[in-house]
Amino acid sequence: MSLVQLKHITRVYKSGSLAVEALRGIDLEISEGNFVSIMGASGSGKSTLMNILGCLDKPTSGNYNLAGEDVSTFDKNRLAKIRNRMLGFVFQSFHLLPRTSALENVELPLLYNDDNLSWKEIHKRAREALEIVSLGDRTDHNPNELSGGQQQRVAIARALVSKPKILLADEPTGNLDSRTTLEIVELFQRLNQDGLTIIMVTHEPEIARFSNRIITLRDGLMSSDKSIEPLNARQALKNWKDQEKIQLESEVLS
Amino acid sequence: MKISAVPYVAFKALRRNRMRTILTALGIVIGVAAVITMVGLGQGASAEVQEQVNRLGQNVVLVFPGARQLGGVSIGGGSANTLTTDDARALREEIPEVIAASPEVRSQTLIVFGNRNYQTRVYGQSHDYLQIRQWAVESGRMYTEEEVERSALVAVVGQTIVEEVFEGADPIGETIRVRGVPLTVIGVLERKGMSLMGSVQDDIVIIPYTTAFQRISGRTHAMVINIQVYDEQSMGIAQEKITDLLRERHRLAPYQENDFTVQTQEDVAQTATETSRIMTLLLASIAGVSLFVGGIGIMNVMLVSVTERTREVGLRLAVGARAPDVLFQFLIEAVVLCLLGGIGGIVLGIISTELIATYAGWPALFSTEAMLVAVGVSAVVGVFFGFYPAWKASRLDPIVALRSE
Numbered sequence A: 001m002s003l004v005q006l007k008h009i010t011r012v013y014k015s016g017s018l019a020v021e022a023l024r025g026i027d028l029e030i031s032e033g034n035f036v037s038i039m040g041a042s043g044s045g046k047s048t049l050m051n052i053l054g055c056l057d058k059p060t061s062g063n064y065n066l067a068g069e070d071v072s073t074f075d076k077n078r079l080a081k082i083r084n085r086m087l088g089f090v091f092q093s094f095h096l097l098p099r100t101s102a103l104e105n106v107e108l109p110l111l112y113n114d115d116n117l118s119w120k121e122i123h124k125r126a127r128e129a130l131e132i133v134s135l136g137d138r139t140d141h142n143p144n145e146l147s148g149g150q151q152q153r154v155a156i157a158r159a160l161v162s163k164p165k166i167l168l169a170d171e172p173t174g175n176l177d178s179r180t181t182l183e184i185v186e187l188f189q190r191l192n193q194d195g196l197t198i199i200m201v202t203h204e205p206e207i208a209r210f211s212n213r214i215i216t217l218r219d220g221l222m223s224s225d226k227s228i229e230p231l232n233a234r235q236a237l238k239n240w241k242d243q244e245k246i247q248l249e250s251e252v253l254s
Numbered sequence B: 001m002k003i004s005a006v007p008y009v010a011f012k013a014l015r016r017n018r019m020r021t022i023l024t025a026l027g028i029v030i031g032v033a034a035v036i037t038m039v040g041l042g043q044g045a046s047a048e049v050q051e052q053v054n055r056l057g058q059n060v061v062l063v064f065p066g067a068r069q070l071g072g073v074s075i076g077g078g079s080a081n082t083l084t085t086d087d088a089r090a091l092r093e094e095i096p097e098v099i100a101a102s103p104e105v106r107s108q109t110l111i112v113f114g115n116r117n118y119q120t121r122v123y124g125q126s127h128d129y130l131q132i133r134q135w136a137v138e139s140g141r142m143y144t145e146e147e148v149e150r151s152a153l154v155a156v157v158g159q160t161i162v163e164e165v166f167e168g169a170d171p172i173g174e175t176i177r178v179r180g181v182p183l184t185v186i187g188v189l190e191r192k193g194m195s196l197m198g199s200v201q202d203d204i205v206i207i208p209y210t211t212a213f214q215r216i217s218g219r220t221h222a223m224v225i226n227i228q229v230y231d232e233q234s235m236g237i238a239q240e241k242i243t244d245l246l247r248e249r250h251r252l253a254p255y256q257e258n259d260f261t262v263q264t265q266e267d268v269a270q271t272a273t274e275t276s277r278i279m280t281l282l283l284a285s286i287a288g289v290s291l292f293v294g295g296i297g298i299m300n301v302m303l304v305s306v307t308e309r310t311r312e313v314g315l316r317l318a319v320g321a322r323a324p325d326v327l328f329q330f331l332i333e334a335v336v337l338c339l340l341g342g343i344g345g346i347v348l349g350i351i352s353t354e355l356i357a358t359y360a361g362w363p364a365l366f367s368t369e370a371m372l373v374a375v376g377v378s379a380v381v382g383v384f385f386g387f388y389p390a391w392k393a394s395r396l397d398p399i400v401a402l403r404s405e
């Protein structure tokens, strides 16, 4: 059985007499270990779909089955628990707490976990998560002391810290340059190889090519759904580095 | 949410905006300090009053002329002319429980010594007045009954007179003039300090009442009769006998009201403490207003803080915080802010009370209760004024909050 199962999901935004049909009937199954890209023009409903997948929003109609449970019937508190346990979020604008160290930013989800972990355990898990994103040496840095790519990696560590089943990323590289984008995608591929299911919104086709399934939305409906052989991000990063090196050397020579 | 993380997160948030935290807490600091200072001074005044009443003398009964009363205490202040020196003598001679009775007459007047003038109060009293007041002469002696009988031109002076008029020199044997009457100083009184009403009791000249009535005041009736009763058990019976005797002497018919008022030191004490209690309450409520204003400051800042941190709230909700977690977080933040202010307020309150006590010479008393109450009140202020902003934060929708700028 699939990890995610959407059955005829719709979402209508009502504001006054106006009703916007952001999603008009989405049927979608995502199995565990998938790395899915969601593409589509601006306003096609990508973020709306992500919010529903992330249990931040409820569909107007339809069913959402997550890991065998029909979460479309859950109340606010149960959804909060699902978000805390099963899901990790990565946002375009990072959403790190300012003037708060990387470590404490990563610890945040653990504070809302019902297991009443000891502080020692919380610190340990946060440090491990930062090590996964290769920021083990930046635990005490505040966001303003980190580059954009590093900030996004802190955010990814925060999403990973409670060992979620699914990582949801809405345009995670939208604020990053292409080199840093490649690094983030390489990290996603690594996490995916270790078994994490990833759903990522992007409007850059070159980025989507690193995932193994591309879903395209148009006007609130799925217009295409393709499984592909993903490009190797590590290889791409290495090529990039080589090219940079050549460029640098030629500049030095000239 | 992890319980121990709540205060930690609150402190973190307050530290992130250090300047604002300090300024906001300052409102509470001032409020709490004002409450503590006012209560401290008020309670100090009450204690002082109590002490003064005790120093008034033992088993003292005061008879005021007139029946005018306010809260059980005569405010006549000797305006009616119903008490004579003969009344005083009769009280002493005819009532066995009464061991001393002094008809009092006061004059605010100038005394002259050499080329020095000094404004003071001259009291006409009987020879046993000092016994009633539990007062003693430091040097020299008190005048005798015989000297009272013959209206001797003698005076006993307080410490303030020694300092102001005689510049600290020994005044015994010197002659002062009061309204042209030469009086020989025969005794100096012990220092007594402030009175119930805040006047310096040592600023006094005591002379035989006969001399005072005939030569100084021009009055014919006593302003008050100071009476000492044999012992505490006899106080009740003595008061009854005093009333009966005076009614008889004043020829009052049964339907007529007393034309005098009999009071014990307890009556005086009660009124005085009641008065200072009301004063304390009044002062404390004025101070309470500033605490309230401080609380409004807290609410204002918390509202701003919630608006500023909408995205933070959105994020917390996204990673699994529940509405009560968010509510609690902001509430605790407001309470911590108020408690910090409360602690600062206690420190400032103690300092300002000390300063006022030393420089203005007012008595002050610190009570642990007042401080606990101040801290408790500031916590309540935090909850009260922090609740609305916290509730607002907890009602946010995560998606909307995350999208906000």
Ligand SMILES: Nc1ncnc2c1ncn2[C@@H]1O[C@H](COP(=O)(O)OP(=O)(O)O)[C@@H](O)[C@H]1O
Pocket: A013, A014, A015, A020, A021, A022, A040, A041, A042, A043, A044, A045, A046, A047, A048, A049
């Ligand atoms: N909170 C909202 N209220 C009203 N309309 C909304 C809201 N959020 C999104 N929409 C509308 O729903 C449609 C889909 O939006 P969105 O999911 O954000 O698209 P995308 O992320 O693909 O750009 C758009 O037409 C948008 O204007």
Ligand SMILES: [Mg+2]
Pocket: A046, A047, A048
């Ligand atoms: Mg979007």
